[in-house]
Amino acid sequence: MDSKLQIISGKYRGKKLHLPGGARPTQNMARGALFNILLGIIENGGGATVWDVFAGSGAFGLEYLSRFNDANVIFTDNSNKSIDAIKKNLASVTELATVEFINALFVVEKYGATADLIFIDPPYADFNLGVLFVKKLTKVAKPGAILIWEFENINDTPEIDGSWELLKDKIYGRARFLVLRKI
Secondary structure: OOOOOEOOOOOOOOOEOOOOOOOOOOOHHHHHHHHHHHHOOOOOOOOOEEEEOOOOOOHHHHHHHHHOOOOEEEEEEOOHHHHHHHHHHHOOOOOOEEEEEOOHHHHHHHHHOOOOEEEEOOOHHHHHHHHHHHHHHHHHOOOOOEEEEEEEOOOOOOOOOOOEEEEEEEEEOOEEEEEEEEO
16 A cells, blocks of 8 residues: 555545555545534535545545445546546445546536535645636536635635635645535
8 A cells, every 4th residue: 555545434444545646635634624524514415416626546535435325426637647546446435436537627517516515625736726616616516515625725815706605714734624615
């Protein structure tokens, strides 16, 4: 196994995750804290459509599948190494999942309009990619959709369109998470 990254709760708890080369995954402790926040926001995660946008290893979507029954998780990334890692990590997972090798900006209308929960964690070096993605998502996201946006905490708070309600703003180490709800 090539990392200490693992599923931290649910039926796949302890499952070690493969990492694509050069990945900077959300660490176990930060992911655990983030899911604790989500438990206070979402009533029942089962049956939800979840989009893990710049998926990398797929850790966020896999954690969701481990914790919630009947979730439909979509993993997108434009790196072959990431897609390979996600497929390896999904090998022993039986839940419904879609893995697509694509630039997420090209499928915002396809997935953003139906997703109940969207997790974005673009490369820290490309903060503006996240800003652009959220602008596109704002046009199609359905009311009530939850957006979790991770970025490096050295960045200024991005301008958030008035159609999003800020639910949480948390910092864990280098990572900053904005949890937003579409109004």
